[in-house]
Amino acid sequence: MTEILSTDFMQRAILAALLVGAVAPMVGIFVVQRRMSLIGDGMGHVALAGVAIGVLTHRSPVLTALVAAVIAAVVIEILRARGRTSGDQALAIIFYGGIAAGVVIISKAPDGTPANLMKYLFGSILTVRQDDLVIFAVLAVVIAVTTWVLRPRLFAVANDEEYARAVGLPVLTLNIVLAVLTATTVVIAMRIVGLLLISALMIVPNAAAQLFARSFSSGVRWAIALGLVSAVGGVVASYPLNTPSGGTIVLVAIGLFLLISISTSVVQRVRGNRHDRAEGHDHEHGPGCGHASVPHEDHVDYVHDGHLHAPHHGHYDEHGEVAPAEQTTEEVTP
DSSP states (O other), X not given: OHHHHXXXXXXXXXXXXXXXXXXXXXXXXXXXXXXXXXXXXHHHHHHHHHHHHHHHHTSOHHHHHHHHHXXXXXXXXXXXXXXXXXXXXXXHHHHHHHHHHHHHHHHTSTTOOHHHHHHHHHOOGGGOOHHHHHHHHHHHHHHHHHHHXXXXXXXXXXXXXXXXXXXXXXXXXXXXXXXXHHHHHHXXXXXXXXXXXXXXXXXXXXXXXXXXXXXXXXXXXXXXXXXXXXXXXXXXXXXXXXXXXXHHHHHHHHHHHXXXXXXXXXXXXXXXXXXXXXXXXXXXXXXXXXXXXXXXXXXXXXXXXTEEEEEEXXXXXXXXXXXXXXXXXXXXXX
């Protein structure tokens, strides 16, 4: 670990992974709510065209990718709002048009090679430069602040657009903001996770968090935590394994999802089979014991101090509380 942290490019990669791991799930939760989990892929393909333009014109690929992805995000939402084409059709057009334009444009660049595309498509820890890290940090702060401030409105629109429109929320504007946040997240992540894999880091941590989170807020917090573990863990693991950082990050995220899925399933099964024992007492329940008896499925519960007790293998099981009126019910025999 000391060796990993001693190298400059790994320090930059880990910092970039922290930024990506934090903001990707923050935006992804609203994408999941809207059932548009593949929008990150669409933005990634358009960002590829922006990267190609940057390579061809000798400008920063990060900035040209950001411009291309943001323009595509706005166009998609306008097309959806006007109803001229459905969301999935608009996304498909942008999806294929972006990657086709990227391949064609970069083929015209003097130093355009397939290797130039691969590091953006699947991520490479060697490509994170100091100036890129500064841009990533600024964009990540903008994403985090915007998401935090607008989270109630984004949540309302993502869950029910018609209701949000009825209460006066600017639905189109909020949808465009979310699309732009998604496009920006894709650009931040392209150096580390890759344009083809960033959608997974937006979706998988949220899917895992929803397996055990009890509220939307706790789901967001857990998703961010899982995103950070996946991003940093994947970058760190990719160094000794000599594997692409993007693929390693996604595999770590999927591994966490499977682990949580299995664990929650086991816990639910154990809880389903477990029964709570009533507090010990000297009184023995039975016919004529003076406590009301209540038929319950294949046995009889007895009302004792406001609780339902049922005999079970030498002890009494706790079957919940009863209303005060039920405590004075006459004894009933099954």
